Amino acid sequence: MVDHFVQQFGIKEDKDISSNARALRKLRTACEKAKRVLSTVSKTTIEIDSLYDGVDFCSAISRDEFDEINSDLFEMCMETIEDCLEEAKIDKGMIDDIIPVGGSTRIPKIQQQLQEFFNGKELYKSINPDETVAHGATIQAAILTGGKEVLRDKVNHGLKVHDVTPLSLGLETAGGDISVLIPRNSPIPTKKEHIFTTNSNDQTSISIQLRACESGCFLGKYDLIDLPFCSRGIPKVHVSFSINIDGILSVEAFDMTRGNKRDIHCKEISSCGGGLSKEEIEKLMHELEKYEVDDEENLKRMEAKNSLEDYAYRVRELARNARVAGKLYFTEKRKIERSVEQAIDWLDNEQVQFAKASEFEEKLLELKQVCDPLVQKS
Structure with missing residues (x-):
């Protein structure tokens, strides 16, 4: 537009x-x-x-x-839905309900295309599109904590919410091949296991690198040492990937050729290539606590800015309204318009990004002192 x-x-x-x-x-x-x-x-x-x-x-x-x-953007929305169905390996006829998410799903053309794509199926509009994600998070929290009240609600009855892995997780083995253990979109928590072996005779260690497969991102590596001297292919190394409900990945491995007598040493996943050390995590936690205060200030600032902007545009529309404007003297109408334009110009100034919540509140108070008496008079 x-x-x-x-x-x-x-x-x-x-x-x-x-x-x-x-x-x-x-x-x-x-x-x-x-x-x-x-x-x-x-x-x-x-x-x-x-x-x-x-x-x-x-x-x-x-x-x-x-x-x-906007037709090209609307078509992209439909392509995204097709990709989702393909990745989930389900047919659109298997969909029970279509729940719009986000304010743009109010656009009539998008609603029309959605219904046509799903063979005329009505959209589920009982949930506010702006609140859908929060609603789903609430259901998930109830499932995790065993909450009864939310799950008994007739709107939520029978709903299940799953966290999934956004990327496939696997291991890079000899020759640069990647073996996927946890496929993309797997519901979590989950656990997958695989058997690996040696690539050469008398190989006493295996170094396996963890990868996020689609992006190729390196997550870390671990070394299995003290393998028995054997011909290639004989040692059996059992590797398991598990992701808990918090999305934390754990990797375990042991040598099956020696039974349960001895676990293969599995080094901690290194911080090379994107992982975080304990010290780095603690530093981030301290920064998070520090920025919580800033986040609260930013929220207050945005609320104050929105209040000023909403009031300014609303009063300007009132002043332009023929019924209202007819009850105001020309000088009074111009006074409102001039004050509103000054406020809008101030909001449009690039320096306003550095303004504090108190400055927005002060500007709103000044504007109300000018406009409220005249608007109430009308």
């Missing part, structure tokens, strides 16, 4: 705003609001005061136009 309106502005005003960060930010905000409006109406208008070089911008867009300029 942003690209579309950048072109529209260029055609109307013969000005290129594609490299102007402030103008693009204003346009992106307006497009986001228009996208939401088009989920409920067939046509809307984008209006931006002083978009670029003091030039106002106004342009209409219909739902059909919105669908057309």
